[in-house]
Amino acid sequence: MTDRAFAVVRAGALTSVQDRGRPGHAHLGVPRSGALDEPARDLANRLVGNPSGAAVLETTLNGCAVRPRCAVTVAVTGAPCRVTVDGRPAAWGAPVRVAAGAVLDVGSAADGVRSYLAFAGGIACEPVLGSRSTDLLSGLGPAPLTHGTVLPLGPVAGPPVYADAVPWQGPPRELVLRAGPGPRTDWFTARALRTLATAVYRVSPTGNRIGLRTEGPPLERAVDGELPSEGMVLGAVQVPPDGRPVVFLADHPTTGGYPVIAVVRERDLAAAAQAAPGTPIRFVLTGRH
Amino acid sequence: MSTMRVLPAGDRALLVELGSGEEAEAFHAELLRRRAQGTLPAVREIVPAARTVLLDGLDDPARFAKGLADWEIPPLVPGAGSTVELPVRYDGPDLAAVAELWGVPAGEVGRIHAKTLFRVAFCGFAPGFGYLTGLAERYAVPRRSTPRTAVPAGAVALADAYTGVYPRSSPGGWQLIGSTDAVLWDHARVPAALLTPGTRVRFVPEEG
Known part of the structure; x- marks a missing residue:
């Protein structure tokens, strides 16, 4: 077998295909989607010679294993993990040549949450609205990987990049989220804003690609009642009735009815994608609140 | 403004x-x-x-x-924009409940609904799910106290004064008054969504 494709040998807890997602369709109720840790996706693609937005695999906590049907160059970035080819150790954060039929295993995250696996040529499943991303909220794009899934690879775009060292910030010990005012800051008491700015929250294990959920003191509302549905942005800090803030990530709903107290800067969200459950979170409020 | x-x-x-x-x-x-x-x-x-x-x-x-601050925004022109006609059967399981809320006989719900010219105010909840305005505020209905775990694709439903059509089977809490065979969402089609914000919609009861 020499077709350009790979088969899934071990799907892992949640492994999905991700590229840059499908922004521009929110008015139709279509979430943005796309890789949560964009710098890690871009780096993996660069290492194998792909354009930075090519489709890669995004794993969750315990990696995945695949068997390419053709010889292919791959690279693993994001959460550091043990990488093996047919059981033999291979490099993380560098291009790795995998022979046709060999098993490439992306191990459990030693640190962080999500590893990214890029293949030279990119994953070439059929795009939906211009993107190959799996959207967990609305089910667009390819389903999350299961054992035996076969995904096609595209033609190789360029040579891999051999770098002596690749930059990796490392997963945050403390997740610092800088946030500007949200549209409904005035729906909360002054005390709620102080709590958000000073209390230590922790990353809840119930979070997912839709939102980072938090554990910590509830935020008190100044205005009761329901908010008519309104548009939601990436990074919105939405406060549901239980008062614990949720930070919207790539698969967030396009509209929502709970008030948004603040909006986290987009460039802080890659770290949020790598913050394991239990990681302390500090919200740093910027601008007028 | x-x-x-x-x-x-x-x-x-x-x-x-x-x-x-x-x-x-x-x-x-x-x-x-x-x-x-x-x-x-x-x-x-x-x-x-x-x-x-x-x-x-x-x-x-x-x-x-x-x-x-300097924008002048003309009011909406009634009837402007393209109109989509959706064939409908008023056969939903909540038809009787809606009739009671409206204070009309069950057969009247479809008649009132079908003579209304709707407009897609916005989309959300799921790709291709439009929130259609047009029904008078007195026809607003609450969501069901217990949402259904599976509402079939094509279900025509009411909540508040909005009408919506489920693009695919999903959980849902709206009151179901009818069904349509129209394909609301097809990502292989251009455009994928049949109902986009601003589109006019009329429900046309099927004969028989």
């Missing part, structure tokens, strides 16, 4: 709040007009909703917000 409020939504976005759903629809129509004319600055998303329009991906939201 004296009631426009411009709210912050991060570094790159603004949430513009209007005094009513109708004003929000008129403001959204004006945004689309200006975009078509090429006089709107680059923006990634224009997301209308019940009483707001979100502009996301603006280079300079503060500057855009300043400029908005």
Whole structure:
């Protein structure tokens, strides 16, 4: 077998295909989607010679294993993990040549949450609205990987990049989220804003690609009642009735009815994608609140 | 348009709040007009909703917000925009409950609904799910106290004064009054969504 494709040998807890997602369709109720840790996706693609937005695999906590049907160059970035080819150790954060039929295993995250696996040529499943991303909220794009899934690879775009060292910030010990005012800051008491700015929250294990959920003191509302549905942005800090803030990530709903107290800067969200459950979170409020 | 409020939504976005759903629809129509004319600055998303329009991906939201003060927004023209006709059977399991809430015989619900000209105010909840306005406020109904775990694709449903059609089978809490065979969402089709914000909609009862 020499077709350009790979088969899934071990799907892992949640492994999905991700590229840059499908922004521009929110008015139709279509979430943005796309890789949560964009710098890690871009780096993996660069290492194998792909354009930075090519489709890669995004794993969750315990990696995945695949068997390419053709010889292919791959690279693993994001959460550091043990990488093996047919059981033999291979490099993380560098291009790795995998022979046709060999098993490439992306191990459990030693640190962080999500590893990214890029293949030279990119994953070439059929795009939906211009993107190959799996959207967990609305089910667009390819389903999350299961054992035996076969995904096609595209033609190789360029040579891999051999770098002596690749930059990796490392997963945050403390997740610092800088946030500007949200549209409904005035729906909360002054005390709620102080709590958000000073209390230590922790990353809840119930979070997912839709939102980072938090554990910590509830935020008190100044205005009761329901908010008519309104548009939601990436990074919105939405406060549901239980008062614990949720930070919207790539698969967030396009509209929502709970008030948004603040909006986290987009460039802080890659770290949020790598913050394991239990990681302390500090919200740093910027601008007028 | 004296009631426009411009709210912050991060570094790159603004949430513009209007005094009513109708004003929000008129403001959204004006945004689309200006975009078509090429006089709107680059923006990634224009997301209308019940009483707001979100502009996301603006280079300079503060500057855009300043400029908005000078906008003159014409009111919506009734009947403007393309019209989609949806064939419908008024056979939903909540028809009797809705009739009771409306205080009319069950057979009247479909008649009242089918003579209404709807407009897609906004989309949300699922790709291709439109919130259709047009029914008078007195026909507003609450959501079901217990949502259904599976509402079939094509179900025509009511909540508040909105009408919606489920694009695919999903959980849902709206009151089901009918069904349609129209394909609301097909990502292989261009455009994928049959109902987009601003589209007029008429429900046409099937014969027999």
